[in-house]
Amino acid sequence: MKISCLLLDDDPLVLELLQAYIAMTDVLEVKAVFTDPLEAHSYLTSHDVQVLFSDVTMPHLSGLDLVRALRQPPLVVLMTSFPQYAMEAFNLDVIDFLLKPISLDRFLRSVSKVVSLIRNSSSSEAEIYDQILRPGSFFIRTDSQFVRLHYREVLYMEALKDFTKINTADGRTHLTLVNLKNLEEQLPTGMFVRTHRSYLVNANHIESISAQEVRVGGHSLPVGQTYRERLTEGVIGRSLIRRQH
Numbered sequence: 511m512k513i514s515c516l517l518l519d520d521d522p523l524v525l526e527l528l529q530a531y532i533a534m535t536d537v538l539e540v541k542a543v544f545t546d547p548l549e550a551h552s553y554l555t556s557h558d559v560q561v562l563f564s565d566v567t568m569p570h571l572s573g574l575d576l577v578r579a580l581r582q583p584p585l586v587v588l589m590t591s592f593p594q595y596a597m598e599a600f601n602l603d604v605i606d607f608l609l610k611p612i613s614l615d616r617f618l619r620s621v622s623k624v625v626s627l628i629r630n631s632s633s634s635e636a637e638i639y640d641q642i643l644r645p646g647s648f649f650i651r652t653d654s655q656f657v658r659l660h661y662r663e664v665l666y667m668e669a670l671k672d673f674t675k676i677n678t679a680d681g682r683t684h685l686t687l688v689n690l691k692n693l694e695e696q697l698p699t700g701m702f703v704r705t706h707r708s709y710l711v712n713a714n715h716i717e718s719i720s721a722q723e724v725r726v727g728g729h730s731l732p733v734g735q736t737y738r739e740r741l742t743e744g745v746i747g748r749s750l751i752r753r754q755h
Contacts, residue, residue, distance in 0.1 A: 512537060513560050514541045514558070514559045514560045515539065515540055515541065515561040515563060516540075516550060516559045518543075518545075518562065518563065518564040518568075519564070519565040520547075520568045520569065521565070522545060524565070524610070524612075525543055525545070526656070527612070528563060528617070530649045530656040531614055531617045531649075533649070535618070535621060537621065542557070542559070547573070550562075550576065554580055554584070562585070562586045562587070563587045564577070564587070566590035578602065585605050585628070586603075587604065587605050587607075588604050588608070589607075590607075591609065605624055606623055614696050650676065650688070651686055659678070661712070662712075663678045664679075665711070665726050665727040666712060666726050666731060667690060667702070667709070668690075668709055669689065669708040673686065674686055674688055679715070679727055697710075700744070703744055704740075705724050706734040706737060709731050711726050719745065721733065721738065
């Protein structure tokens with residue numbers, strides 16, 4: 511059974527991002543979304559939700575004051591760009607305190623704390639973290655929408671300054687305003703491998719590797735000297751069939 515939650519932030523873009531993150535999990539269900547804390551307070555006094563994800567600094571009523579105003583608040587995760595509110599937040603027994611901009615990894619670690627508490631799980635938060643991320647896909651933001659991509663369809667990713675171009679097996683490309691380094695840090699370890707400072711490749715699509723290039727989905731991509739040894743060990747590794755002596 512999914513865990514019900516309410517999202518509150520006066521920035522619609524933050525709410526869009528949170529909903530995209532939540533769509534990547536199988537454990538949370540969004541019951542209501544608000545930009546006005548007074549409307550959120552009214553909803554919470556007449557509806558049961560298990561978790562409140564709330565901004566701290568908002569017009570009329572801060573996230574901190576909202577929690578204080580609730581007789582029986584749900585589990586609370588507070589979000590803000592201002593770290594000075596952390597001590598006050600934890601004095602209210604909030605579950606977590608997220609600093610904006612909120613990365614997917616940090617958000618999911620917060621969700622793992624929530625799941626552990628609500629389900630009284632004996633699993634560690636790290637184990638729960640691995641369980642809640644829906645396997646096989648991830649979201650990127652392109653222009654004004656969020657697009658789901660399946661890991662298996664991605665051939666390689668190419669750095670374009672502050673952007674990353676994602677190339678898929680069906681010939682499509684997607685441009686997202688996330689640099690390659692940040693993207694790499696948020697993808698499953700071992701599934702994508704760096705072959706060059708400008709390229710990140712899906713290891714499952716690699717057809718061949720030489721000292722100078724790697725072929726993936728019919729494309730020839732350069733192999734940087736810095737990444738050559740790590741690439742051959744990480745991708746070939748134990749999969750290499752060796753001659754028996």
